[in-house]
Amino acid sequence: MNQALTDEGYIDYYAILGLGRDAKPGEVRKEYRRRMKDLVYEIGETEITEEKRAFYLLEMAKLNAAFYILGNANRREAYTSERDSLIALEQRWRAAVDEHSAEADALRREFDRRIRGFLSKYIEEAMLDAGRDRECVEASNWNEAHERHASRILRHYRQSLYQKVLERLPFVEVTPPNIDWSERTETVQSILSEMMRNA
Numbered sequence: 001m002n003q004a005l006t007d008e009g010y011i012d013y014y015a016i017l018g019l020g021r022d023a024k025p026g027e028v029r030k031e032y033r034r035r036m037k038d039l040v041y042e043i044g045e046t047e048i049t050e051e052k053r054a055f056y057l058l059e060m061a062k063l064n065a066a067f068y069i070l071g072n073a074n075r076r077e078a079y080t081s082e083r084d085s086l087i088a089l090e091q092r093w094r095a096a097v098d099e100h101s102a103e104a105d106a107l108r109r110e111f112d113r114r115i116r117g118f119l120s121k122y123i124e125e126a127m128l129d130a131g132r133d134r135e136c137v138e139a140s141n142w143n144e145a146h147e148r149h150a151s152r153i154l155r156h157y158r159q160s161l162y163q164k165v166l167e168r169l170p171f172v173e174v175t176p177p178n179i180d181w182s183e184r185t186e187t188v189q190s191i192l193s194e195m196m197r198n199a
Contacts, residue, residue, distance in 0.1 A: 007083075007087055008164055008165075008168075009115075009161045009162070009164040009165035010083050010086060010087060010118070010161075010165070011062075011119070011122055011123060011161060012083075013062075013065065013066040013069050013070055013079065013122075014066075014070065016062050016063065016066040017031045017032060017035065017063070017066045017067070017070065018031060018035075019031055019070070021080065023070070025071055025073075028066075028067060028070045028071045029067065029071060032063060032066065032067035032071070032139070033139055035063055036060070036063050036064075036067075036139045036140050037139075039056070039059055039060060039063065040140065040141070042056075043056050053149070054149075054153050057146060057149055057150045057153055058150070058153050058154070058157055060140050060142065060146070061127040061128075061130070061131065061150055061153075061154060062127070063140070064127065064130035064131055064133070064136040064139075064140055064142060065122070065123075065126045065127040065129075065130040067130065067135070067136060067139075068126060068129065068130035068133050068136060069122070069126055069130075071135075079122060079126075082118055082121075082122075083118070083122075086111075086114055086115060086118055089107065089110065089111050089114065090111060090165075090169075092107055093107040093108055093111050093169075093170065094170050097170040098170070108169075111169075115162065115165055116162070119158045119161055119162055120158065123154055123157060123158040123161070124151075124154045124155065124158055127150070127154055128147060128150070128151070128154070131146060131147055131150070132147075
């Protein structure tokens with residue numbers, strides 16, 4: 001196999017809140033509020049530069065999205081299912097490449113389409129939607145100015161995760177062609193000679 005299987009790049013909202021998959025909604029809410037309170041306190045105690053603003057906006061957006069997704073049974077089930085399915089698809093693609101299966105290219109195309117959709121949905125869309133959720137706004141003081149600044153940061157974050165995934169994917173190695181230059185020279189000379197005779 002090209003590289004050890006990993007789930008890096010598939011944003012893990014359970015890990016962001018430090019919770020297991022069996023966490024109850026009350027645990028999600030409690031951990032979200034605790035972490036957000038600590039983050040807001042840290043922001044208040046820090047001299048904000050442009051770089052720190054980007055960092056804190058992203059951290060806040062991640063916490064908001066983790067609560068927004070995991071705190072709602074339907075969103076949580078959809079997210080978990082899509083994430084698991086995508087990881088399984090990457091494994092199928094890897095296996096197809098290792099076995100030199102004809103299915104590998106179709107799996108690559110399907111994977112690329114789905115990973116782009118997953119990251120757009122669960123980073124940009126979910127994080128911005130979470131910033132409009134009443135409970136998230138109350139806990140984080142997220143507002144329209146945050147959203148304006150965060151849009152660019154979230155696009156960059158989504159792209160960085162996509163790159164992490166791409167770096168480990170099993171693209172087919174291309175071997176350099178074996179060119180017989182003497183044969184090629186003879187062929188070109190033969191063609192040129194023929195052209196000169198016909199001219």
